[in-house]
Amino acid sequence: MILLKSVSKWFGSQAAVDEIGFEAKKGEIIGFLGPNGAGKTTTMRLILGLLRPTSGKILVFNEDPLHKRLNVLANIGYLPENNPLYGEMKVWEYLQFISDVKNLKNPTDITDLAVQLDIEEVLEKKIEELSRGFKQRVGLAAALLGDPDLLILDEPTSGLDPIEQDKIKDLIKKISKNKTVIFSTHILSEVEDIASRLIIIDRGSIVYDGKKPKGRGGVEKLFKKSVKK
Numbered sequence: 001m002i003l004l005k006s007v008s009k010w011f012g013s014q015a016a017v018d019e020i021g022f023e024a025k026k027g028e029i030i031g032f033l034g035p036n037g038a039g040k041t042t043t044m045r046l047i048l049g050l051l052r053p054t055s056g057k058i059l060v061f062n063e064d065p066l067h068k069r070l071n072v073l074a075n076i077g078y079l080p081e082n083n084p085l086y087g088e089m090k091v092w093e094y095l096q097f098i099s100d101v102k103n104l105k106n107p108t109d110i111t112d113l114a115v116q117l118d119i120e121e122v123l124e125k126k127i128e129e130l131s132r133g134f135k136q137r138v139g140l141a142a143a144l145l146g147d148p149d150l151l152i153l154d155e156p157t158s159g160l161d162p163i164e165q166d167k168i169k170d171l172i173k174k175i176s177k178n179k180t181v182i183f184s185t186h187i188l189s190e191v192e193d194i195a196s197r198l199i200i201i202d203r204g205s206i207v208y209d210g211k212k213p214k215g216r217g218g219v220e221k222l223f224k225k226s227v228k229k
């Protein structure tokens with residue numbers, strides 16, 4: 001589904017991503033970990049075709065995401081790190097707008113999606129009036145419009161209280177059936193709870209790619225061992 005081979009992205013004289021490679025297969029839920037500035041967002045934006053790699057090869061659904069951007073993007077649900085939303089729109093208006101922009105052949109029923117994400121009570125509210133947790137669920141709903149095969153979620157629980165974090169975590173578990181998911185996070189227990197695989201990136205290089213360690217605290221130990229101080 002996703003293939004990266006020796007991919008680098010330089011910004012000026014700095015390599016944000018340095019010769020990374022991995023493959024993601026259908027049905028995998030990949031927890032993408034790394035310290036601040038390690039290259040997680042850059043990697044995600046490369047996969048989405050929002051950035052051009054300095055070198056290397058990227059295939060998403062067997063297409064170069066830069067050349068077949070609309071084909072690729074139509075089948076990816078993306079929740080960016082800062083979850084940009086139009087505050088003045090009502091929730092249902094926003095979801096309808098994103099659905100129209102995606103130009104979906106089989107539009108998702110917004111009411112059904114709202115029930116799935118537990119946001120039906122705010123459909124008539126303006127986005128700017130919502131709590132951060134609801135905003136994040138609206139962003140997730142937008143990513144799910146069109147039932148994409150691939151979900152790329154950049155720190156989906158960032159800034160949320162522990163209860164909302166758990167809600168989003170449970171939602172990711174629920175919605176990820178039959179999808180490939182790559183999600184980044186700084187909350188290591190999330191990886192323990194929902195990921196089937198773990199990739200750790202540090203200073204632009206992948207330092208671990210494999211199964212998540214078993215048992216509570218295993219991910220934290222592995223993370224601390226893999227990442228340079």
Ligand code: ATP
Nearest residue numbers: 011015016034035036037038039040041042043081
């Ligand atoms: P965080 O956990 O803080 O979100 P990250 O792992 O997502 O970090 P990236 O945002 O991918 O890290 O950034 C990797 C490196 O590339 C950082 O040093 C960052 O400053 C740099 N970088 C990212 N985007 C740009 C840009 N557009 N121009 C210049 N440098 C950039």
